[in-house]
Amino acid sequence: MRSELIKKFTEIYGGDGSDVRLFSSPGRVNLIGEHTDYNGGFVFPAALLQASTIAVRKTDSGKIRIAATDLPNRVELDITKLADYKDLDWGNYQAGVAYVLQQEGYEIVSCDILYHDTVPFGAGLSSSAAIEVVMATTLATFSNEAKGISKAVDMIEMAKLSQKAENVYCGVNCGIMDQFASAMGRQNQAIFLDCKDLSFKYVPLNLTGYKIVIGNTKKKRSLADSKYNERRAQCEEALEQLKIAYPEAECLRDITVEQFEDSKMLIQDEICRMRAEHVVYECDRVLNSVKALNDGDLMAFGRMMTASHISLRDLYEVTGLNLDVMVEESLKIDGCIGSRMTGAGFGGCTVSIVEESAVDEFISTVGKNYTERTGIVPEFYISEAGNGGREITAE
Ligand code: GLA
Numbered sequence: 001m002r003s004e005l006i007k008k009f010t011e012i013y014g015g016d017g018s019d020v021r022l023f024s025s026p027g028r029v030n031l032i033g034e035h036t037d038y039n040g041g042f043v044f045p046a047a048l049l050q051a052s053t054i055a056v057r058k059t060d061s062g063k064i065r066i067a068a069t070d071l072p073n074r075v076e077l078d079i080t081k082l083a084d085y086k087d088l089d090w091g092n093y094q095a096g097v098a099y100v101l102q103q104e105g106y107e108i109v110s111c112d113i114l115y116h117d118t119v120p121f122g123a124g125l126s127s128s129a130a131i132e133v134v135m136a137t138t139l140a141t142f143s144n145e146a147k148g149i150s151k152a153v154d155m156i157e158m159a160k161l162s163q164k165a166e167n168v169y170c171g172v173n174c175g176i177m178d179q180f181a182s183a184m185g186r187q188n189q190a191i192f193l194d195c196k197d198l199s200f201k202y203v204p205l206n207l208t209g210y211k212i213v214i215g216n217t218k219k220k221r222s223l224a225d226s227k228y229n230e231r232r233a234q235c236e237e238a239l240e241q242l243k244i245a246y247p248e249a250e251c252l253r254d255i256t257v258e259q260f261e262d263s264k265m266l267i268q269d270e271i272c273r274m275r276a277e278h279v280v281y282e283c284d285r286v287l288n289s290v291k292a293l294n295d296g297d298l299m300a301f302g303r304m305m306t307a308s309h310i311s312l313r314d315l316y317e318v319t320g321l322n323l324d325v326m327v328e329e330s331l332k333i334d335g336c337i338g339s340r341m342t343g344a345g346f347g348g349c350t351v352s353i354v355e356e357s358a359v360d361e362f363i364s365t366v367g368k369n370y371t372e373r374t375g376i377v378p379e380f381y382i383s384e385a386g387n388g389g390r391e392i393t394a395e
Pocket of ligand 1: 033034035036037038174175176177178343344345
């Protein structure tokens with residue numbers, strides 16, 4: 001992969017490739033804890049092996065030039081005018097990261113970049129976070145080198161700045177989960193993250209005899225951004241009303257299940273009450289899931305995943321026909337012990353825990369039934385937890 005990418009790089013930008021470096025940052029799958037991150041809650045994602053990898057060379061052109069292996073697009077960003085690229089169809093995420101880093105005092109070094117992405121786009125596996133975090137890691141590394149700073153780049157900082165770029169530059173009001181998982185992922189581990197204070201623990205994915213299977217519904221996530229922002233607003237409204245009983249609550253995560261049940265009628269709007277119910281119970285499910293995994297109780301973990309999907313379907317209303325059909329068909333397979341949508345919803349992917357010996361049957365039968373019911377041919381990926389953003393120095 002390394003030599004192939006460097007070869008493509010030199011075909012576009014010239015040179016012999018000896019001064020080209022590689023950086024990479026993965027997509028993520030969230031195992032449980034959906035729509036909780038922007039409510040200060042718990043999430044439990046793992047980084048994927050699929051990633052956004054770049055070949056990059058420093059230049060003195062005053063520009064950041066960007067190309068991609070799978071798209072004809074090319075962009076050229078003037079590093080003195082980084083505020084000007086918000087409306088780019090492609091390249092605005094990268095420009096946003098460069099802009100935010102510059103605002104934060106990083107020295108932006110001119111460079112030529114070739115992106116190679118293996119995270120499917122728009123599938124709810126955080127292809128955009130992967131693009132952002134690899135950009136941030138590269139630019140911060142170059143900035144440190146330019147300033148003679150020898151310490152390693154702070155990857156939590158990269159996650160925060162990437163999220164900020166997406167919020168302020170690209171206008172997507174996302175939480176921190178995707179960028180955090182992309183920056184901090186670790187092989188064979190999931191990340192139990194508290195989004196209120198960003199404390200986290202790695203939890204080994206000891207799935208002996210089982211596999212994580214991702215099902216891509218291939219349904220485009222239409223209207224996802226506006227619905228996403230609407231859900232956020234509904235959660236904020238619910239919190240305001242719950243504060244009458246719990247004035248010290250800073251976010252919905254601060255409300256326990258018992259407190260919620262005692263006081264939910266303070267939330268006047270029924271829809272807002274449903275949204276808050278999902279968040280409060282989902283946070284509880286994450287805690288129980290992590291405990292179940294630590295106790296080796298995979299069945300309990302699977303049951304929690306399925307309960308999460310039902311809550312996202314009935315209370316948070318972000319699933320839609322395609323995700324529901326995929327989960328329904330998945331759960332019909334013997335050996336599938338839990339299944340749910342992952343990511344923002346409204347299309348995208350499901351994640352299921354499937355007994356290793358049933359994986360082939362799972363993929364063919366779920367695939368066939370899903371196509372019969374929706375007319376769409378899905379894709380499946382057997383997933384392993386991979387490492388987070390970094391420079392790749394060896395083959
Ligand atoms: C998207 C956002 C995340 C998170 C999930 C839902 O992936 O980028 O911050 O809110 O949706 O859990």
